[in-house]
């Protein structure tokens with residue numbers, strides 16, 4: 058334990074790998090820690106690694122230099138989750154809703170903090186009911202920001218697809234600390250001075266202060282949602298020819314949905330146990346609007362059979378519909394959908410295509426819009 | 430041309446009898462079929478200085494350099510040295526005389542599909558395994574054909590070899606990541622063996638049907654499937670083309686690790702030595718096994734192999750091939 062630091066300029070520290078482990082040990086008394094981890098040999102292709110979120114115990118387990126393929130949303134909203142168990146005698150809810158366990162310290166990047174904000178809108182701020190499962194986890198979460206630096210972590214490799222600056226999510230707030238990986242250990246910035254209590258005695262004071270990305274590798278022109286609405290009303294956007302490209306390019310695999318920090322759709326189903334059909338559980342699992350059966354309804358009706366229509370629907374949700382309801386774009390520009398698409402479809406490029414159609418509509422639009 | 434050529438000696442030195450009496454042809458081996466591009470210059474210079482200026486690309490991923498006058502063999506052997514130093518010595522192959530050319534040619538080049546250095550389907554680095562096999566079996570005078578391939582697509586045609594090594598992925602599922610999208614089940618049914626069925630909205634794999642291709646890992650959108658990083662191989666054996674009874678190789682081992690593969694390959698030479706028909710100029714392993722019997726072969730090659738799971742050993746070999754009993758087919 059060390060005394061609280063005085064002024065804001067003195068909140069930078071250098072920690073060796075050994076003292077990082079000491080810091081994590083202290084944190085673990087109060088928190089479970091979730092960070093990107095490298096699962097060796099578990100990547101899609103043989104002899105490649107998977108980087109995704111996992112619970113960590115020590116510094117070595119964290120992978121802070123690569124963007125995780127899957128987003129941190131799974132810490133708050135797991136791919137598959139049992140909502141309750143049922144039997145003839147009644148229903149049992151998971152302990153999650155009853156116990157108030159340790160905090161959840163989540164290490165994540167600026168775009169991902171914005172991603173959690175979008176999940177908050179859907180699970181906590183969309184109508185009178187809050188999602189109790191999401192809320193039970195969310196209220197325990199503390200953010201630790203992984204610094205991307207002025208040009209992004211490197212703007213190559215997995216960061217080559219980032220467009221957070223274009224989406225305005227390059228700067229975050231609401232985090233307790235900032236981490237930057239160094240050759241030996243970490244640079245650390247205490248945004249919340251209360252966290253000084255966890256610092257090991259050998260943490261060295263430095264002038265470190267975090268910086269944020271200022272430029273995207275490929276800047277994306279994000280259309281104004283109002284202009285988009287108008288292009289929809291004037292029937293130029295939905296009928297735009299480029300959507301049809303995706304009819305044949307997209308294979309409806311759903312990876313763009315599963316890796317996205319803000320895709321929050323799910324479906325639920327009941328399972329009854331083979332040995333006892335009167336007992337079972339209700340599960341909810343991620344659903345994705347690119348995947349078959351997403352629109353299945355009573356009577357066998359389904360919408361958006363064509364994959365281009367699914368791409369359009371996703372695009373509208375990410376940069377238009379959500380904005381109309383919540384006043385900010387759903388997409389946070391993390392670029393994961395571009396990284397994951399096996400058909401090399403770029404969502405960022407799709408946004409640019411939308412912009413071109415919307416611009417064209419604006420330039421030929423009626424007089425009533427000229428004053429705008 | 431020289432008056433006297435010891436045919437058996439030059440064959441072991443990787444030269445061959447050709448249809449032109451004054452000329453020979455050098456076989457260059459490229460274990461694993463992948464080489465630094467600069468070595469093509471060495472091949473080119475041998476062909477232009479000593480041969481007729483042409484090179485033949487063989488099915489086994491070697492080069493044949495034709496049109497070499499017999500009397501220039503010693504010079505050619507010296508010129509081959511950079512190839513030995515780049516392609517064989519780093520693998521651990523040892524040479525009595527690095528200026529003496531290839532010390533053997535019976536056991537053919539270990540060929541490999543392009544493997545996971547490029548191909549997304551491959552379950553391992555095929556060229557690297559081919560190199561370790563080369564170190565284990567080269568040089569050897571017995572005629573043995575070995576090829577390694579990354580997955581059951583078998584692009585190297587491992588099924589046409591005495592020993593074909595096919596990469597197997599031991600796929601594992603994190604059930605808590607399965608969202609029931611059915612991508613893996615549909616794909617396995619349409620493209621592979623239908624080893625995955627859906628149960629309670631989750632994918633369930635039938636290990637008896639799974640051939641370890643790894644496609645489910647490729648298609649799963651949540652990463653629920655992944656490969657056990659340990660490498661496993663299916664070994665198919667005694668496939669062949671040829672004039673007597675062409676046939677596809679049959680599965681001998683499943684879920685063998687690399688040590689098992691190398692041990693079986695090393696063991697086959699003692700079996701050949703004990704049973705080969707020495708009245709013939711050469712006899713292919715498959716025909717030797719046809720005469721000496723499958724149980725004897727099986728026992729010989731499994732010497733020293735621990736048969737612990739997940740390794741599975743075939744009880745019988747199911748060949749699909751044909752005989753040239755022409756009057757049975759043509760009346």
Ligand code: HEM
Nearest residue numbers: 322323324325326344350351352353354355356357358360
């Ligand atoms: C013409 C007839 C119907 C139409 C057009 C219709 C349309 C819809 C639509 C658009 C949804 C939303 C789907 C989604 O958000 O994924 C929905 C959900 C639902 N409908 Fe219908 N529906 C019809 C008949 C019925 C009937 C007859 C029932 C029950 C007897 C029913 C029960 C439900 C339920 C329970 C849901 C919620 C399902 C869920 O959230 O997963 N619907 N319906």
Ligand code: SF4
Nearest residue numbers: 317388389391392394
């Ligand atoms: S749509 Fe793509 S870029 Fe936008 S938040 Fe989702 S994964 Fe990231």
Ligand code: SF4
Nearest residue numbers: 320321322345346374
């Ligand atoms: S509708 Fe599609 S784009 Fe929108 S949150 Fe759901 S899965 Fe994601």
Ligand code: SF4
Nearest residue numbers: 307308310311313398
């Ligand atoms: S990842 Fe690409 S191919 Fe798959 S559903 Fe999304 S856009 Fe289509």
Ligand code: SF4
Nearest residue numbers: 617639640642643645
């Ligand atoms: S490894 Fe291949 S055969 Fe086995 S379950 Fe997966 S897709 Fe099917």
Ligand code: SF4
Nearest residue numbers: 607608610611613649
């Ligand atoms: S592809 Fe993955 S998520 Fe989809 S059913 Fe198979 S295991 Fe489950």
